[in-house]
Amino acid sequence: MLRFTPVSFVSTLSAGVLHSDRTSSFRVGDMLHPQGNSPRSSRSVAIVGAGIVGMSAAHFLSRAGWQVTVYDAGVVASGATGSADGAVSVASKKPGPLMTLAVAAVKFYEQLIAEGVLVDEYLPRSTFVVASDDEELSVLERHAGELEAASVPIRMLRGTALTEVIGAAAPTAIAAAEVQREGHAVGYRVVERLRRLGGFAIRRNCRVSGFTSSNGHITGVITECGTEQADAVLLATGIGSMHFLAESDLIRPRKGQLIVTDRAGADSPHFPGPLMSCRYLVSKGSQPANSAAASRSLGLVIDPLRTGQFLIGGSREDRDDRETADGDIVAALLRDAVALSPSLARLRVIRVFSGLRAATRDGMPIVGRVGGADNLWIATGFEGDGICLGPLMGRLCQQMICGEPPDQDISALDATRFRLTLAAAA
Amino acid sequence: MSEVPSFLFDGKAIPHTGNETIAAALDRAGIHTLGTGQAGCAGRYFCGIGACQACLVIVDGTRMEACLTPARSGLTVKRFVPVSS
Amino acid sequence: MSGPQALVIGGGPAGVSAAVALARAGIDVTLCEQGPRLGGAIHRQPDDQTQSVRVPRAHKQRWQALSDELAASTVKVLCRHMFAGIEATGAVLLEDRNTGRLVTRRPAALVLAMGAIERVAPVPGWHLPGVVSAGGLQVMMKSTGRAPSGAVLIAGSGPLLVALAAQMASLGNAPVAVLERSPRLMSLRVIASLLRTPAYLREAAGYVGTLVRAGCLPQRGAFVTAIVPKDGRLSVSVRDRGGRERQLLVDRVALHDGLLPNSNGTAAHPNGPFLVRAGDCREVLGGAAALADGRLAAQAVLAHLGKRGSDSTGAELAMARERQAQAALNTLFDYSGRDPTELPDDTIICRCEGRTLGQLRAMLDSRDPVSAREIKLNGRFGMGACQGRFCAEWVAAFVASQHADGSPPQSSEIVGSRWPVKPVPISAFVTLPPSHPSE
Ligand SMILES: Cc1cc2nc3c(=O)[nH]c(=O)nc-3n(C[C@H](O)[C@H](O)[C@H](O)COP(=O)(O)OP(=O)(O)OC[C@H]3O[C@@H](n4cnc5c(N)ncnc54)[C@H](O)[C@@H]3O)c2cc1C
Numbered sequence: 044m045l046r047f048t049p050v051s052f053v054s055t056l057s058a059g060v061l062h063s064d065r066t067s068s069f070r071v072g073d074m075l076h077p078q079g080n081s082p083r084s085s086r087s088v089a090i091v092g093a094g095i096v097g098m099s100a101a102h103f104l105s106r107a108g109w110q111v112t113v114y115d116a117g118v119v120a121s122g123a124t125g126s127a128d129g130a131v132s133v134a135s136k137k138p139g140p141l142m143t144l145a146v147a148a149v150k151f152y153e154q155l156i157a158e159g160v161l162v163d164e165y166l167p168r169s170t171f172v173v174a175s176d177d178e179e180l181s182v183l184e185r186h187a188g189e190l191e192a193a194s195v196p197i198r199m200l201r202g203t204a205l206t207e208v209i210g211a212a213a214p215t216a217i218a219a220a221e222v223q224r225e226g227h228a229v230g231y232r233v234v235e236r237l238r239r240l241g242g243f244a245i246r247r248n249c250r251v252s253g254f255t256s257s258n259g260h261i262t263g264v265i266t267e268c269g270t271e272q273a274d275a276v277l278l279a280t281g282i283g284s285m286h287f288l289a290e291s292d293l294i295r296p297r298k299g300q301l302i303v304t305d306r307a308g309a310d311s312p313h314f315p316g317p318l319m320s321c322r323y324l325v326s327k328g329s330q331p332a333n334s335a336a337a338s339r340s341l342g343l344v345i346d347p348l349r350t351g352q353f354l355i356g357g358s359r360e361d362r363d364d365r366e367t368a369d370g371d372i373v374a375a376l377l378r379d380a381v382a383l384s385p386s387l388a389r390l391r392v393i394r395v396f397s398g399l400r401a402a403t404r405d406g407m408p409i410v411g412r413v414g415g416a417d418n419l420w421i422a423t424g425f426e427g428d429g430i431c432l433g434p435l436m437g438r439l440c441q442q443m444i445c446g447e448p449p450d451q452d453i454s455a456l457d458a459t460r461f462r463l464t465l466a467a468a469a
Numbered sequence: 470m471s472e473v474p475s476f477l478f479d480g481k482a483i484p485h486t487g488n489e490t491i492a493a494a495l496d497r498a499g500i501h502t503l504g505t506g507q508a509g510c511a512g513r514y515f516c517g518i519g520a521c522q523a524c525l526v527i528v529d530g531t532r533m534e535a536c537l538t539p540a541r542s543g544l545t546v547k548r549f550v551p552v553s554s
Numbered sequence: 555m556s557g558p559q560a561l562v563i564g565g566g567p568a569g570v571s572a573a574v575a576l577a578r579a580g581i582d583v584t585l586c587e588q589g590p591r592l593g594g595a596i597h598r599q600p601d602d603q604t605q606s607v608r609v610p611r612a613h614k615q616r617w618q619a620l621s622d623e624l625a626a627s628t629v630k631v632l633c634r635h636m637f638a639g640i641e642a643t644g645a646v647l648l649e650d651r652n653t654g655r656l657v658t659r660r661p662a663a664l665v666l667a668m669g670a671i672e673r674v675a676p677v678p679g680w681h682l683p684g685v686v687s688a689g690g691l692q693v694m695m696k697s698t699g700r701a702p703s704g705a706v707l708i709a710g711s712g713p714l715l716v717a718l719a720a721q722m723a724s725l726g727n728a729p730v731a732v733l734e735r736s737p738r739l740m741s742l743r744v745i746a747s748l749l750r751t752p753a754y755l756r757e758a759a760g761y762v763g764t765l766v767r768a769g770c771l772p773q774r775g776a777f778v779t780a781i782v783p784k785d786g787r788l789s790v791s792v793r794d795r796g797g798r799e800r801q802l803l804v805d806r807v808a809l810h811d812g813l814l815p816n817s818n819g820t821a822a823h824p825n826g827p828f829l830v831r832a833g834d835c836r837e838v839l840g841g842a843a844a845l846a847d848g849r850l851a852a853q854a855v856l857a858h859l860g861k862r863g864s865d866s867t868g869a870e871l872a873m874a875r876e877r878q879a880q881a882a883l884n885t886l887f888d889y890s891g892r893d894p895t896e897l898p899d900d901t902i903i904c905r906c907e908g909r910t911l912g913q914l915r916a917m918l919d920s921r922d923p924v925s926a927r928e929i930k931l932n933g934r935f936g937m938g939a940c941q942g943r944f945c946a947e948w949v950a951a952f953v954a955s956q957h958a959d960g961s962p963p964q965s966s967e968i969v970g971s972r973w974p975v976k977p978v979p980i981s982a983f984v985t986l987p988p989s990h991p992s993e
């Protein structure tokens with residue numbers, strides 16, 4: 044028989060003082076006493092979804108003194124957050140409000156590191172967008188110009204500079220834009236850190252199916268495990284948000300397949316940061332396609348992970364069969380990857396997985412109030428950008444729910460652009 | 470030809486019988502550490518049936534299980550040493 | 555449809571007997587084996603026919619008969635062909651190690667007969683070079699026809715310990731000691747239940763005779779508590795039945811705590827072929843059962859294809875007999891491993907990722923019961939190249955012992971279930987021809 048003595052919660056946190064929080068002065072040490080023994084707050088909030096957005100909102104709302112319960116139909120990070128790459132990147136963003144928010148999101152990660160909230164979960168580095176032919180080069184130059192206009196530091200690499208910085212790139216690479224001051228964060232690690240900091244309760248395997256309400260005011264959530272009261276509700280349900288909204292085709296699943304290799308050795312390529320093929324910009328819709336060939340939805344990113352492994356991905360398919368990955372797509376991604384960096388061929392594929400991004404009709408996230416209730420908020424539709432935007436969005440949701448002015452202008456994401464209302468079933 | 474058939478392991482000639490695996494030939498040569506391993510545990514022969522992946526070596530540039538790969542003269546076999554980024 | 559009507563994976567007794575039975579019924583069969591030769595675990599063939607390990611005559615005859623049937627059949631045999639899984643559209647992926655290419659096949663039926671893998675219970679130092687699984691040591695010995703060199707200690711639990719020790723002794727290098735965790739001795743009751751399968755009694759008697767002559771009978775109730783490197787050798791701490799500790803200095807340690815089906819990623823796929831598992835890959839019952847189970851798998855495939863096979867009563871009776879024999883044998887052994895509360899925090903649990911028991915303990919939180927998925931992702935347990943084959947069971951057991959209530963994690967939640975079932979070189983992947991040439 045296996046026996047096991049319960050061990051006490053071992054923490055690796057430093058008990059440093061955190062500053063720069065407007066709503067409350069707070070110590071990391073205070074958060075070491077999670078669920079249960081926090082003082083009963085006057086206001087309670089139910090957060091539906093334990094992805095990066097819901098968990099970040101839970102963190103900031105509990106810091107703001109709310110009594111927070113997070114509900115998830117599965118477990119922590121069982122949605123897109125647990126099956127994503129983690130580019131905290133401006134490089135691939137569409138020019139406009141999304142690019143501006145991404146710039147703020149990168150700064151917010153840096154701030155959370157400085158405050159000791161996310162200690163080891165963010166790795167600063169550059170992204171390299173590589174062009175392999177003249178057509179890709181023109182896309183690259185246009186995109187680099189737009190990034191510069193958003194005051195993102197860029198360095199164009201050509202000739203010897205290119206081979207010095209990314210020697211592992213194929214000889215066919217003609218130029219690369221080094222997008223500086225970005226980083227990488229693993230979604231499930233970020234939420235694990237927030238979970239460990241505690242201050243809120245998590246209900247796993249507890250799907251929320253609807254709400255109790257009176258006079259246009261939500262009074263509680265109806266869950267698989269019973270009905271619980273709440274003074275406010277935040278839907279951070281990713282692709283699951285469709286269930287709650289009257290207009291159910293507003294958010295569509297966009298599947299992505301990703302490949303994990305074994306560790307790099309002395310025999311394998313070394314990149315100072317992720318390599319992104321210019322085609323990725325096109326597949327993501329960040330830049331329009333010049334030709335039909337370029338518009339197929341295989342955008343390539345070769346991401347060197349901290350473990351020494353590489354994450355190679357990903358496809359963009361309008362499908363929702365998350366559990367499967369297919370040989371054709373994986374082989375096509377790997378062919379593109381080897382074309383971009385031939386020595387990758389020496390590594391082995393150890394895992395293939397896929398995730399579903401929540402894509403909105405206009406390609407912009409939805410953050411704001413849902414019509415029909417005065418205390419129901421939603422933050423969803425982050426498609427391929429939620430790891431980057433997640434912590435910032437959690438913070439903005441907290442400000443929104445607390446009735447504070449938001450740090451960033453998110454009017455472009457406002458839910459009212461779709462006149463969102465609750466589904467009858469919810 | 471009287472020359473003993475052999476392959477190179479990290480530059481050293483390792484004799485083989487012509488019908489055995491790389492793992493068997495290395496074991497006979499007294500070599501038990503097959504590399505630094507993927508994450509801290511040294512490369513080594515363990516299960517013998519391709520399941521544990523501990524015996525990974527680089528055979529002519531491709532990573533393979535030493536316990537499943539036949540030794541052939543002229544092969545260049547290298548230890549796997551990871552580089553952490 | 556491309557490829558054969560039936561694809562059989564695994565060249566042990568289960569796979570070969572399934573393939574032969576299918577071919578006999580007129581089915582077009584291809585048999586794939588990852589290794590360079592057929593035989594599987596029990597009938598592993600020597601590298602050099604003149605140098606081989608003595609095996610029981612019944613084993614030899616069984617394999618000879620099967621090999622003859624195979625040679626006379628129309629089965630197409632592909633060695634160094636590794637099954638890599640079934641992808642989303644239902645195609646079977648095969649890695650051809652001879653050419654370094656990945657190919658797809660779309661058979662109507664797939665028989666998976668990939669045998670068993672060994673269980674090895676974690677103990678401090680089990681990840682060191684020189685520590686092998688008992689089966690691993692036996693594979694080496696059966697292939698080379700030589701006893702492993704140096705001083706060898708065999709420990710754990712199960713009939714394989716005795717078989718390995720006796721085979722080593724016959725080849726002139728008896729182990730320095732054989733430690734069998736279970737204190738139970740062969741009883742009259744067990745002997746009585748084995749009377750229907752006398753081959754086991756004969757085999758056991760033969761091994762025991764050899765070990766008596768070599769003076770190394772198993773020490774019952776004894777086990778290894780730690781292994782540390784010392785002067786290029788291994789210093790092993792051993793605890794006997796009376797609780798006394800002693801040190802042994804050896805060159806190799808062979809560990810073994812039973813067998814498990816090698817069934818990672820072998821679930822049927824909705825778009826894939828009709829799938830049957832056979833032999834140890836389905837249920838660990840040993841070589842005689844594997845042979846019978848291969849026939850039963852063939853029957854299932856034939857029924858699916860609407861063909862009549864031969865009578866399977868004999869195979870079913872054999873399965874029942876072997877199941878009873880294994881159940882009786884298992885009462886003599888103790889596969890539970892060390893009590894984890896007695897293992898130090900620096901004991902490696904997941905060897906691929908170098909993760910320790912202490913790191914696992916630190917992840918468990920009595921106030922917030924983390925799920926298997928969270929442990930896997932954040933702790934990296936089971937995330938390495940062996941895909942949890944050697945740690946998932948122990949990780950799940952440790953966590954379950956900690957979760958007093960709620961649903962304890964299953965090892966299936968930690969072990970990899972997706973393709974590729976084994977790491978596949980990218981160089982092989984890029985050769986995979988697109989199934990839709992327009993792509
Ligand atoms: C393949 C892939 C690659 C990606 N790469 C990147 C990248 O490099 N950079 C980047 O920034 N982003 C990337 N993303 C996007 C990013 O992963 C997502 O945008 C982000 O994780 C969304 O977080 P979320 O919290 O909104 O949703 P999710 O993580 O999906 O969380 C929603 C949660 O809600 C739960 N839920 C749903 N309905 C209910 C209900 N009724 N009751 C209770 N719980 C419910 C779900 O179980 C789930 O856990 C990628 C995504 C994919 C799929």
Ligand SMILES: Cc1cc2nc3c(=O)[nH]c(=O)nc-3n(C[C@H](O)[C@H](O)[C@H](O)COP(=O)(O)OP(=O)(O)OC[C@H]3O[C@@H](n4cnc5c(N)ncnc54)[C@H](O)[C@@H]3O)c2cc1C
Binds near residue numbers: 518588833840842
């Ligand atoms: C290491 C070991 C040693 C054993 N020693 C003995 C013994 O001495 N005596 C005894 O009675 N029993 C022994 N057993 C038990 C043994 O498993 C059964 O007796 C018997 O061999 C089972 O037959 P099988 O056909 O089901 O599987 P196996 O005989 O194990 O055959 C499975 C075959 O499948 C192949 N294979 C596995 N994965 C793949 C893949 N992905 N692609 C292609 N091919 C693959 C393997 O190389 C192997 O040849 C041992 C088991 C193990 C694991």
Ligand code: FES
Binds near residue numbers: 536
């Ligand atoms: S020794 Fe286990 S895979 Fe080779």
